[in-house]
Amino acid sequence: MTSVNMSSIEWPAIVKLTQHDELLYLEHQRDWLELACLYQHHFIETDQLLDSKSQLYFICATPQTIHEDPVSELPQLLRQPQILPLTEFIKWVQNHAQALGQCCVAKLAFTTVTQGFEIVRTLEE
Incomplete structure (x- = not known):
């Protein structure tokens, strides 16, 4: 990685x-x-970033040290060898909707990552 x-x-x-x-x-x-x-010092090693091509990255917080350059203290993104399966992303989105108090979450489904991203974006509004 x-x-x-x-x-x-x-x-x-x-x-x-x-x-x-x-x-x-x-x-x-x-x-x-x-x-x-x-959030830089609050990430834990299993936190993840998913990009719009289904590529997963682990978010790795840097140790708390003093740097001349504050950007060098930002968490690093470590690319994972696998992409996130659509079925797993659907679970993420369903759990997200449920946490926001949406009903009928079990019926929430989509067939592309782009559609899933759009659902998350609209739920945020």
């Missing part, structure tokens, strides 16, 4: 925090940078 260049991530993306069912929708790289700055 190697740290990735931000340009290899297909935006929008979704962050899945291990300890929460809610998903965080990130429209642009700028949204990731804001989240990473706010």
